[in-house]
Amino acid sequence: MEARRPPAPIERIGSPGPLDSWFVESGLFDKKAGSDEADLRAALEPREVIYLLADGPLQSASWSSRNTTFVWTAMMRSSFSSVTSEISAAATTPRC
Known part of the structure; x- marks a missing residue:
């Protein structure tokens, strides 16, 4: 790759x-x-x-504290939280 x-x-x-x-x-x-x-x-x-x-x-x-802060802040936003919930659901859904 x-x-x-x-x-x-x-x-x-x-x-x-x-x-x-x-x-x-x-x-x-x-x-x-x-x-x-x-x-x-x-x-x-x-x-x-x-x-x-x-x-x-x-x-x-290694991750910088700025990157960590950015990710946590984004995750706290409601629109991003709904997207990550959908991604998590999709990731745990078995594929046939």
Whole structure:
């Protein structure tokens, strides 16, 4: 699997325009929302934390207190809690 990854990550959402396109293409919005730099930062921060969750153990990386705080804060939000509940339910549902 490591052989398929490029040596350096390719940033595909490096400005508000591609973020808007991603929102529309993923079905989150019907039309471009007019994202700005603050929206871009708000979208990229959780992506990077999720990346650390997935890739950190592979690299034997330790978690910073900032990442831990970010995850706990996100988990306390009601919308995120419902999403994590759905993910947990899906993860424990047997697949045939």
